[in-house]
Amino acid sequence: MSDVLVAEQVTKNFEGLVAVNKANIVVKENTFTMLIGPNGSGKTTLINCCTGILKPTSGRVMLGDTDITGWKPHQIYELGFVRSFQIPLPFIGLTVLDNVLGAMRNVGESPFHATNVNKWADQEEENMERALDILEKVGLDKQWDLPSASLGAAQLKMLEVAKGLSSGAKIIALDEPIGGVDTASAHEILSHVAELKKEGITFFVVEHRIDIAAPFADYVYAMDLGTIISEGPPQKVLTDPKVIEVYLGKGVEQC
Ligand SMILES: Nc1ncnc2c1ncn2[C@@H]1O[C@H](COP(=O)(O)OP(=O)(O)OP(=O)(O)O)[C@@H](O)[C@H]1O
Numbered sequence: 494m495s496d497v498l499v500a501e502q503v504t505k506n507f508e509g510l511v512a513v514n515k516a517n518i519v520v521k522e523n524t525f526t527m528l529i530g531p532n533g534s535g536k537t538t539l540i541n542c543c544t545g546i547l548k549p550t551s552g553r554v555m556l557g558d559t560d561i562t563g564w565k566p567h568q569i570y571e572l573g574f575v576r577s578f579q580i581p582l583p584f585i586g587l588t589v590l591d592n593v594l595g596a597m598r599n600v601g602e603s604p605f606h607a608t609n610v611n612k613w614a615d616q617e618e619e620n621m622e623r624a625l626d627i628l629e630k631v632g633l634d635k636q637w638d639l640p641s642a643s644l645g646a647a648q649l650k651m652l653e654v655a656k657g658l659s660s661g662a663k664i665i666a667l668d669e670p671i672g673g674v675d676t677a678s679a680h681e682i683l684s685h686v687a688e689l690k691k692e693g694i695t696f697f698v699v700e701h702r703i704d705i706a707a708p709f710a711d712y713v714y715a716m717d718l719g720t721i722i723s724e725g726p727p728q729k730v731l732t733d734p735k736v737i738e739v740y741l742g743k744g745v746e747q748c
């Protein structure tokens with residue numbers, strides 16, 4: 494399995510605070526790699542450094558063979574690395590389908606093809622079929638014509654995944670995909686993710702609800718105070734005394 498995403502010694506300082514401290518992460522192709530840690534341990538900041546939302550203070554981020562350190566989010570997105578946010582932000586005035594179509598590329602956007610009606614009309618038809626196929630894969634096919642504002646929390650997270658897939662993502666970073674959703678919906682979301690993994694998509698997932706997400710994970714990193722404190726297969730990390738200690742020390746409600 495090749496390495497899709499590698500963070501080497503990534504550090505992010507906010508004024509006096511070291512939010513991420515020399516983190517090393519390897520996300521292998523076609524895995525569900527999970528990042529856990531108590532509130533404020535630096536998980537979102539690390540993902541932000543990898544996806545271009547933040548520029549690391551030091552260290553290096555590789556996407557395949559490309560050094561993407563300090564690249565802009567849209568440049569990283571163009572390379573097939575897409576992220577969802579802790580709080581999903583769909584275009585709420587649009588339908589579910591239009592949100593997915595909006596994330597796709599279309600030759601009509603190019604000034605060289607804009608007047609070639611046949612070419613972009615054909616592509617619009619293909620895009621429509623692909624969008625409906627993607628919506629089926631994430632379990633939103635029955636909601637295709639609903640306004641995205643009417644979706645529940647779990648469905649909004651899946652819409653984020655659908656938008657990522659429609660843009661041709663090879664690796665998707667999800668920040669708390671099952672945060673705030675009921676247990677049955679959480680299982681449903683993760684089952685869809687597991688199916689997409691079978692199709693070759695790689696997932697890098699931040700999650701607090703370890704008990705539900707761990708069975709889906711291939712590899713786990715645990716963070717505390719900006720530092721990676723443990724890594725390995727789920728059972729190894731979740732039974733690591735260092736990991737148990739940071740969770741017990743900060744209260745069970747954060748686990
Ligand atoms: N833009 C920012 N400016 C200053 N400090 C920040 C900024 N973003 C995050 N921090 C701080 O960096 C630390 C790590 O925050 P981060 O959001 O990465 O944690 P997290 O592990 O994602 O937490 P949670 O589980 O609550 O989402 C926290 O102390 C936070 O207050």
Ligand SMILES: [Mg+2]
Binds near residue numbers: 536537538579668
């Ligand atoms: Mg976070």
